[in-house]
Every structure is written in structure tokens, then in C-alpha cells.
Amino acid sequence: MGLIVLSLIVGVSVVQPGLAARHHQTTQQNDVGFSVAAQLPKNQIHKEHTFFDLKMTTGQQQTLKTTIYNVTNRDIKVQTAIHTAYTNGNGVIEYINPAATFDRSLKNQISHLAKVQGAQTVSVPAKGTKVVSIKVRMPAHPINGVLLGGWYFKRITDKSTGTVEQNINVTNEYSYVIGLKLTSGTVPTPKLVLGTVKAGLSNYHRSIIAALRNPTAVIVPNLKVRTVIVNQHTRQAVIRSTKKGIMMAPNTIFKNALPLKVQSLQPGTYELSMTVSNHEHRWQFKRTFHISMAAAQQYNHEAVDNHGMSMWILIGIGVVATLLVGLGIVSLVWLWRRRSKD
Numbered sequence: 001m002g003l004i005v006l007s008l009i010v011g012v013s014v015v016q017p018g019l020a021a022r023h024h025q026t027t028q029q030n031d032v033g034f035s036v037a038a039q040l041p042k043n044q045i046h047k048e049h050t051f052f053d054l055k056m057t058t059g060q061q062q063t064l065k066t067t068i069y070n071v072t073n074r075d076i077k078v079q080t081a082i083h084t085a086y087t088n089g090n091g092v093i094e095y096i097n098p099a100a101t102f103d104r105s106l107k108n109q110i111s112h113l114a115k116v117q118g119a120q121t122v123s124v125p126a127k128g129t130k131v132v133s134i135k136v137r138m139p140a141h142p143i144n145g146v147l148l149g150g151w152y153f154k155r156i157t158d159k160s161t162g163t164v165e166q167n168i169n170v171t172n173e174y175s176y177v178i179g180l181k182l183t184s185g186t187v188p189t190p191k192l193v194l195g196t197v198k199a200g201l202s203n204y205h206r207s208i209i210a211a212l213r214n215p216t217a218v219i220v221p222n223l224k225v226r227t228v229i230v231n232q233h234t235r236q237a238v239i240r241s242t243k244k245g246i247m248m249a250p251n252t253i254f255k256n257a258l259p260l261k262v263q264s265l266q267p268g269t270y271e272l273s274m275t276v277s278n279h280e281h282r283w284q285f286k287r288t289f290h291i292s293m294a295a296a297q298q299y300n301h302e303a304v305d306n307h308g309m310s311m312w313i314l315i316g317i318g319v320v321a322t323l324l325v326g327l328g329i330v331s332l333v334w335l336w337r338r339r340s341k342d
Helices: 293-302 311-341
Strands: 004-015 034-039 052-056 061-070 076-084 114-117 121-124 129-137 145-161 168-184 193-202 205-214 220-231 237-248 252-259 268-277 282-291
Touching: 034 145, 034 168, 052 061, 061 121, 061 145, 076 114, 076 129, 121 129, 193 252, 193 282, 193 293, 205 220, 205 237, 205 268, 220 252, 237 252
Parallel strands: 004 168, 052 168
Antiparallel strands: 034 061, 061 129, 076 121, 076 145, 114 129, 145 168, 193 205, 205 252, 220 237, 220 268, 268 282
């Protein structure tokens, strides 16, 4: 039997700005086996924060340190990396999974300014500690605002199960992230911009994707995004959406996917109205956009609910298919037993 690798993300503890810290208790049940703690320097802005919340200056260089604690009875290996933060498709600031692309307004990625010192994979002795470091080099030119990212720690342990013939290998991954928030100069006033609005697929469902951009170097928290999309020909609303708790990272883009209520994507002209607000700011956007016949046909064909077939019909087909397979197996067993008796 071929090698089967199962990757299991057991838990992620995030110590970061904008979100409450979530800590794992090290027990036999969750088997995290390690924890991390930032060694906060003197230029920490808010002393009560457990992530790096630092006031930086132009051209400043600084070494930051974190202690890794191993509470197990065996040596462990921990990998470290620096990630640039961005807002993901769920409207959450993402520190763990690196982005494929960034908004064009992001000129200084924190992953380019902060580098792990020494090996990226370190060994932590049983019941011991290991101090790891990164070096931050601020740009030589003045910048105003916030640079945001995360210092990522991941432990991997391989546990083989089953017989040698089965050769099944289960990989457990446990990870933590410590937020990196670097503030330099004067923090700008938030400004949100509506980017592209177009048809597309979100989780393989027909959607309108309205890109909400934050071109400013500041975190814009706790946003409510209300969107209405109207078919210009019928004057009927095809989408009404309200999303709360959206967090915009600095210089990021939120690809706001709005699933269609109708069964198929119709070509034509549409009008989008969007209101974005929190307790301090409010933005309103309007946009007329067009869905071509080619785009409608493409996304209707590629969607999981192709041809207007509802999810319940698909579930019903699956249930019937399962029953037929089960009946087939029962019939084969019955025939085999009958022949054995004969």
C-alpha cells in the first residue's frame, strides 16, 4: 500500500493585535507540548500586550527575541518564519498562511524587513527552553503608519500508525503566532476604496466579488459591510448582504464574495451599493458593472450547482447511490452464501 500522509492542524494559538489571544493549555489531551513568549523591548508601546507592539524610527535596526518552552519529556523541533499580515476572504486578518499576492499600495512587507537569525528550524531540549531571534531593519526612507505581520512557530511530530505493510503516517502540526506591529511616524487617517467588482466563483459557487481596498498604513477594525446589488434591467435586488466584524489590515484588499441568490448568473448590467462603517468612520460606494455572456456561461458551467441543480438534489442522488451500492453488496453476500450451501 502506498504512503498515506494525513496533515492535521490540531490548533493555532494567536497572540496578535486586533484579536483576542487564544492560549492552548499543554495537556495530554491536546498534546501541544510547547509554548512561546515574546521578550518585549523598551520601545513596546502598550506594555500590557503580549505581542510586539513597537514604536520604530527611520532606518532603525533592532533584534527581537522570543522564548520557546518545551514541556515534554523529549526534544522537539520548531520551525519559525515571518509572515506579512493581510485580510483574507473571511474578513479576518491572516497571520498564518502567506498571501499569494498583496494590494499594490503595500510598499514595505514586514516579511522583507524582519529576518530570522540563524536556523529557521531549531531543537528545543526536553523540559527546556530555546531563545530565537529576528532582526528588524526599518526602511531608510521615512514611512508613516503601521507595518503588520506575524512571527510564526510550528512544531511537527511524526507518529506512525498501523502495520509496516499499511505504511500509514500521521503528521500532527501545532503552531503559534506572535503578532508584529511596527509603528513609525504619524499614523494616517483610514481611507477605504472600492476596487474591482466582477462575477466569479467563491468556494465554487456563483458570486459577485467586490474588492474592498485599504490603501492606508493603518488597521481599520470592526467594520460592518452592507451590500445591495440590483439588476438594472429588472430593478430586482439579486444580492443583499450584511457582514460584521470585518478587520482590514494595513494596505490590504478584502475580496468580498457575495453569493447569488438566483440559480444562474445572468448577463447584463448591475448596480452595486455598499456602505462600510464602524464606530468612527463611514464610507459609501456605488458602482455600475457589467456581466458578459461569456463570463456568465463560464461561471455557470464551473459552479458546483451547475444547471440549477439544488444541493438537496445532489444530496438525494448521493443517498440513493449509497443505498444501491449497499444493496449490491448485500446481494453479492447472499449469493455467495447460497452457493456455499449448495
